[in-house]
Amino acid sequence: MSENLLPYVFVLFGLGLFCLLTQRNLIKLLVGLELLGKATTLAIVWSGVLRNTPDYAQSLALMVIAIEVMVVAIFLALINAFHQKSQNLDTDDLRRLKG
Amino acid sequence: MTYLTMAFLILFAVLAILLPSTLMSVLSLAAVSALLSIVFFQLGAPVAGVFELSVGAGLITVLAVLTISFIQARKVKKQIRTELWIVASFAAAALFFFIFNSLSPWVSPSSVPPVNWGAVGEVLWRLRAFDLLPQALVILSAVLGILVLLRPEKVETP
Amino acid sequence: MSGELAGWLMLLLPYAGAALVPLLNFLSSRVVPYFAVLVGLASSVVAFFILGAPNTAGVSLNWLPGVLKTGLSLDVLSVVPALIATWIGFLVLIYSLGYMKGEENLSRYFSLTLLFIGSMVGMSMADNFLALFFFWEVMGVCSYALIGFFYKDPKAAAAGVKAFLTTKIGDVGLITAILVLYANTGTFAIGQNLEMAASLGAPILGIVSFGFIMGAVGKSAQLPLHVWLPDAMEAPTTISALIHAATMVNAGVYLLARVYPLLTQAPWSLMLVQWIGALTALLGSLLATFNFDLKRILAYSTISQLGYMVMAVGLGAVFASQFHLFSHAIFKALLFLGAGAVVHAIGTRDIRRMGGLKKVMPVVGVTFFVGALALMGFPMLNGFFSKDLILESALVDAAWGPLIVAGLAALLTAFYALRTTAAVFWGKARYKGHPHRTPWVMSSPLVLLALATFVSWLLIGPITAAWNAANLAAPELTIPELLLETFTAPAFFITLGVIFGGLLLFVYRKPIGKTVRERMPRLLRATSAGLGFDAVYGGFSRLVYAASGFVLGIWDEKVMEGINRVTGWCSLRLSEGSRALQTGDIHWNLLYIVLTLIILLGIVLW
Numbered sequence: 001m002s003e004n005l006l007p008y009v010f011v012l013f014g015l016g017l018f019c020l021l022t023q024r025n026l027i028k029l030l031v032g033l034e035l036l037g038k039a040t041t042l043a044i045v046w047s048g049v050l051r052n053t054p055d056y057a058q059s060l061a062l063m064v065i066a067i068e069v070m071v072v073a074i075f076l077a078l079i080n081a082f083h084q085k086s087q088n089l090d091t092d093d094l095r096r097l098k099g
Numbered sequence: 100m101t102y103l104t105m106a107f108l109i110l111f112a113v114l115a116i117l118l119p120s121t122l123m124s125v126l127s128l129a130a131v132s133a134l135l136s137i138v139f140f141q142l143g144a145p146v147a148g149v150f151e152l153s154v155g156a157g158l159i160t161v162l163a164v165l166t167i168s169f170i171q172a173r174k175v176k177k178q179i180r181t182e183l184w185i186v187a188s189f190a191a192a193a194l195f196f197f198i199f200n201s202l203s204p205w206v207s208p209s210s211v212p213p214v215n216w217g218a219v220g221e222v223l224w225r226l227r228a229f230d231l232l233p234q235a236l237v238i239l240s241a242v243l244g245i246l247v248l249l250r251p252e253k254v255e256t257p
Numbered sequence: 258m259s260g261e262l263a264g265w266l267m268l269l270l271p272y273a274g275a276a277l278v279p280l281l282n283f284l285s286s287r288v289v290p291y292f293a294v295l296v297g298l299a300s301s302v303v304a305f306f307i308l309g310a311p312n313t314a315g316v317s318l319n320w321l322p323g324v325l326k327t328g329l330s331l332d333v334l335s336v337v338p339a340l341i342a343t344w345i346g347f348l349v350l351i352y353s354l355g356y357m358k359g360e361e362n363l364s365r366y367f368s369l370t371l372l373f374i375g376s377m378v379g380m381s382m383a384d385n386f387l388a389l390f391f392f393w394e395v396m397g398v399c400s401y402a403l404i405g406f407f408y409k410d411p412k413a414a415a416a417g418v419k420a421f422l423t424t425k426i427g428d429v430g431l432i433t434a435i436l437v438l439y440a441n442t443g444t445f446a447i448g449q450n451l452e453m454a455a456s457l458g459a460p461i462l463g464i465v466s467f468g469f470i471m472g473a474v475g476k477s478a479q480l481p482l483h484v485w486l487p488d489a490m491e492a493p494t495t496i497s498a499l500i501h502a503a504t505m506v507n508a509g510v511y512l513l514a515r516v517y518p519l520l521t522q523a524p525w526s527l528m529l530v531q532w533i534g535a536l537t538a539l540l541g542s543l544l545a546t547f548n549f550d551l552k553r554i555l556a557y558s559t560i561s562q563l564g565y566m567v568m569a570v571g572l573g574a575v576f577a578s579q580f581h582l583f584s585h586a587i588f589k590a591l592l593f594l595g596a597g598a599v600v601h602a603i604g605t606r607d608i609r610r611m612g613g614l615k616k617v618m619p620v621v622g623v624t625f626f627v628g629a630l631a632l633m634g635f636p637m638l639n640g641f642f643s644k645d646l647i648l649e650s651a652l653v654d655a656a657w658g659p660l661i662v663a664g665l666a667a668l669l670t671a672f673y674a675l676r677t678t679a680a681v682f683w684g685k686a687r688y689k690g691h692p693h694r695t696p697w698v699m700s701s702p703l704v705l706l707a708l709a710t711f712v713s714w715l716l717i718g719p720i721t722a723a724w725n726a727a728n729l730a731a732p733e734l735t736i737p738e739l740l741l742e743t744f745t746a747p748a749f750f751i752t753l754g755v756i757f758g759g760l761l762l763f764v765y766r767k768p769i770g771k772t773v774r775e776r777m778p779r780l781l782r783a784t785s786a787g788l789g790f791d792a793v794y795g796g797f798s799r800l801v802y803a804a805s806g807f808v809l810g811i812w813d814e815k816v817m818e819g820i821n822r823v824t825g826w827c828s829l830r831l832s833e834g835s836r837a838l839q840t841g842d843i844h845w846n847l848l849y850i851v852l853t854l855i856i857l858l859g860i861v862l863w
Contacts, residue, residue: 005138008105012112019116020847027121027167029843031128034159035112038135041151045144054144055218059227061139061147062219063234065154070241072159076166077248083170089121091843 005046012039026079026089030072037068101141107197108134123187125163130194132156137198146219263306264329264382267343270300271375275368282364290354293367297347297374304343307336330384330447333723337579338381338511341586345503346374348702352594353495355698356601360493366406370499373399377504381511386435387445393431393476393508397424400505404492413491423485427475431512434468437461447515454519462519466526469516470533477509477563480537484790486560487544490552490606494597497552501559502590510563510582513570520570527571534568535659535666537561542669546676551596551606554677558632559589561666565647568659574650576724580717581643587713588631588640591706595625598699599681602692608677613686620700622682624707629678631710633671633759634752639714642739645752652747664755671759676766714739 012035019032041061048057083089108131115127132155139148223231274296282289350370357366373396380392398421405417439445441461442453454462473479478486486506490497500506513520513530520526541561545554562585569578598621599614600606615622631640644667651660717739762769838845 003101005101005105008109011109015109015112015116017851021844021851023116025121027163028116028124030163031115031124034128034155035115035131038131038155041147042135042138045139045142045147048144049142054142055222056226058144058147058219059223061144062150062223063227063230065147065150066234066238069154069158070238073162073245074241074248076162077245080166080169081248089170 005042009039009043009046012042024091026082026091029091030075030079033075034068034072037064037071040064041068101138104134104138104141107194108138111194120183122164122167123183125160125167126187126191128163129156129160132159133194133198260307260331261329263303264331264339266303267300267307267339268329268375268379268382270296270303271346271371271378275372275375278364278368278371286364289364289367290357293371294347294350294354296371297343297350300374300378301343301347304340307331307340327383327385327388327445329382331382333720334511334514334575334579335381337583337720338507339378341507341583342374342377342381342503345586345590346370346377346499348590348594348705349495349499349503352498352597352699352702353493355696356495356597357493362406366403366493369399369403369406370496373403373499373504377508380508384447385445386438386447386450389447389512390428390432390435393472394428396505396508397421397428397476400424400489400500403496404489404500406493406496407491410491416485416488416491420485420489423482424475427472427482427509430468430471430475432468434465434472437465437468451516451518454522457522459523462523463526466516466520466523469512469519470526470530473509473513473567474533475509476512477506477567478560479509479533479563479567480540481790483537483541483560484794487553487556490550490556494552494593494600497556498590498593498597501555501593502586506559506563507582507586510566510570510578513567514575514579517570517573517575521573527573529571531568531571531656531659534564534566534571535662536564538564538568538666539662539669540564542666542673546669546673549608551599551608551611551677551681552593553606554608554673555589555592555596558592558670558673559585561670562589562632564666565644565663568663569647569650572647572650572654572656572659574647576721577643577646577650580720581640581647583716584631584639584643584713587706587709588628588638591624591628591703591710592632594699594703594706595621595628598695598703599625601699602695603688603690605688608680610687610689611681612684612688613682614688614692615682617692618695621695621703624703625682626678627707627710629674633674633756634667635756636753637711639710639712641752642714642717645749648751649747652751664751667752667755668758668762671756672762672766675759675763679763 016032016035016039019035020029023029023032041064044061044064045054045057048054048060051057079089111127111130111134115124115131118124118127132151136148136152136156139145139151274293278289278293281292350367353366353370357363360366376392376395376399380389380396383389383392401417401421403417404420405414407413408417435445438450441457442450444450457465475482486501489500492500520530538561541557541559541564545557545561548554548557562581566578566581566585569575569581598618599611602614602618603611605611627638631638634641634644648660648663648667651663838849
């Protein structure tokens with residue numbers, strides 16, 4: 001059990017960031033967010049394996065997963081509300097914060 | 100073994116990002132989640148694995164697909180090309196085969212290592228009792244927020 | 258009823274009444290005046306019980322343990338002003354029933370009047386400088402609100418503000434004196450402070466006594482600060498009577514008498530008090546002589562009589578001053594209420610448009626004449642005895658300067674008292690229209706007060722006895738002794754001569770008046786303008802306003818505006834600059850977040 005998963009974690013994280021920064025579809029943004037979350041969970045579990053405290057790491061991972069679900073749920077609700085207003089999912093329409 | 104799973108995982112992550120169809124990308128994300136749970140099993144963290152599989156691959160996907168179907172019901176239906184369906188089915192079949200194959204050591208009861216459920220629960224309730232309660236509150240408020248957001252807006256929809 | 262209980266009741270009854278009047282007004286506004294009169298009656302009945310035990314030591318309550326202990330001190334010095342306030346206040350309340358009939362906001366009027374009376378009682382009975390100052394200030398507020406009672410009239414409102422501000426100048430002195438005393442003796446109690454006065458150093462004593470004199474000068478309308486009292490005539494006449502006879506102006510004289518032991522430690526302050534009093538007496542009578550406004554004449558005469566009292570304190574004749582206070586309260590209330598009846602009847606205050614009113618309102622005419630006689634000090638009336646005592650003490654002290662000034666003032670007093678009565682009640686009628694009849698609620702206090710003018714000096718026996726029992730320096734006099742002494746002392750001849758001189762002046766008023774008009778037109782103009790005090794003060798305050806406005810203008814326009822402009826410009830530039838960062842595109846926001854995370858990570862890993 002000494003596989004080095006760190007590069008994978010970083011790749012996964014980088015993919016999430018890339019997705020967040022480039023995609024204009026809101027559901028794609030959700031996917032990017034999820035990828036970030038999964039990279040984090042993986043990092044936590046793997047650190048627990050390395051440190052030989054798997055129980056502790058697993059309990060942390062449980063929490064991250066639970067929070068992640070809530071984030072996703074809210075995000076989806078927001079997407080729904082946004083779609084009701086503007087009838088599409090393009091972030092280019094989310095420009096009301098422009099200064 | 101883990102490296103291979105991780106490679107599949109990365110592949111599906113790239114797919115999730117690049118696929119133009121939102122439904123496809125969400126399904127790919129579900130695959131990523133399922134693969135991640137396998138990685139957890141392989142790393143010896145079955146509790147996290149079970150959670151990841153049920154919540155990450157199951158619940159989130161269901162929610163996302165539901166939302167997409169809600170949205171697309173109101174939109175003009177786009178025709179999905181048949182070839183894509185075929186590719187997708189093959190990919191799904193390969194994925195399921197791989198998953199079952201990877202999980203097979205645990206399928207026979209004799210080879211399942213003792214899962215220490217109690218230890219995780221111990222840690223969760225004893226050591227992390229402090230932030231468990233705020234977490235519950237966060238979930239509760241999130242539920243309320245979703246209820247507010249999903250309220251039908253009769254006035255503003257034309 | 259014990260004296261203590263009577264004291265508390267005298268203080269608390271008017272206060273409770275003042276609090277209840279507005280509540281009662283919700284039920285029925287017609288009951289309010291009668292309720293106020295009942296409260297006045299109750300406290301003046303209670304006041305009789307205090308006469309039985311005038312030298313009760315008093316009670317002290319620990320209001321703030323270790324810090325403030327205060328209560329009532331009931332010696333004869335404090336009881337007399339309280340009795341005056343209560344009794345005259347009661348008569349004024351009765352009179353108000355008729356005088357204020359049909360006015361608006363009667364609950365405000367009666368509530369404030371009761372508060373005014375109660376505060377005077379509390380001020381005189383306080384055994385503690387802090388409590389004294391509290392009541393003193395409540396009185397100031399009441400005077401402000403009551404002088405400006407007809408607040409829709411801008412003159413009345415201005416007069417209220419003027420009275421308030423002018424007396425505040427004196428109050429600054431008073432609170433300074435009290436605090437300096439506290440800093441040096443560590444207590445607010447009046448008695449202890451007076452005992453410790455001798456041990457204070459000369460500079461501290463100087464500050465303290467000057468502060469007390471300032472307070473008294475402001476409240477009692479003495480020389481530099483007398484300007485508010487004539488203007489206060491814009492108040493309802495009842496309030497003028499209350500201020501002049503019962504409450505406000507007596508406070509200053511009472512304060513001087515109260516701190517007299519402290520003043521004796523600094524002899525120059527006594528000299529100052531003497532001269533302030535004497536000059537005020539002269540100034541007041543001079544201005545009264547040349548005025549045509551009935552109420553203003555009376556106001557100046559009050560200033561002048563208060564000058565006598567203050568002078569008496571300065572001469573060490575505390576008893577004479579308090580005795581004159583007592584007499585003055587009676588005859589001045591009488592004069593004011595009479596003047597109020599006249600003004601009420603014909604609707605003007607200019608004595609050139611009165612005359613011959615004797616036939617229309619005989620009761621008012623006769624009682625007013627009695628009051629005027631008492632004012633000029635006609636023998637066997639109360640004003641005679643008290644003024645005689647003051648002049649005599651000046652003679653005994655060989656204070657020739659104040660004596661001559663005060664004698665001149667008395668001469669003029671006799672003259673203007675006669676002149677005013679003549680102009681209002683005698684001679685031909687110069688008024689227009691039909692005067693109202695005087696209702697009995699207004700004439701009965703006049704009769705009562707006129708009777709009191711004849712008999713109040715008979716109280717001198719018990720009062721002096723009480724003074725001596727309280728170890729306050731007073732001549733022990735019984736009535737026969739008083740008579741004997743008064744009629745044989747040289748001061749009696751001064752008084753007589755002065756009255757006679759006043760009579761002569763009155764008889765030859767036409768040729769004298771002609772001479773004055775022809776030879777000294779400047780004097781005439783100057784006196785009708787109040788000798789220019791108002792002009793000087795007004796000019797001074799305008800100057801201060803203008804100067805501070807100028808400085809403030811520079812500060813505002815140059816400095817503050819400059820700061821405003823610079824900060825405004827900076828923030829505008831900043832926001833313009835940072836505007837480009839806010840594209841509104843969430844991807845950019847995400848990028849900023851990621852960059853920040855990287856920077857933070859870099860800092861952690863450094």
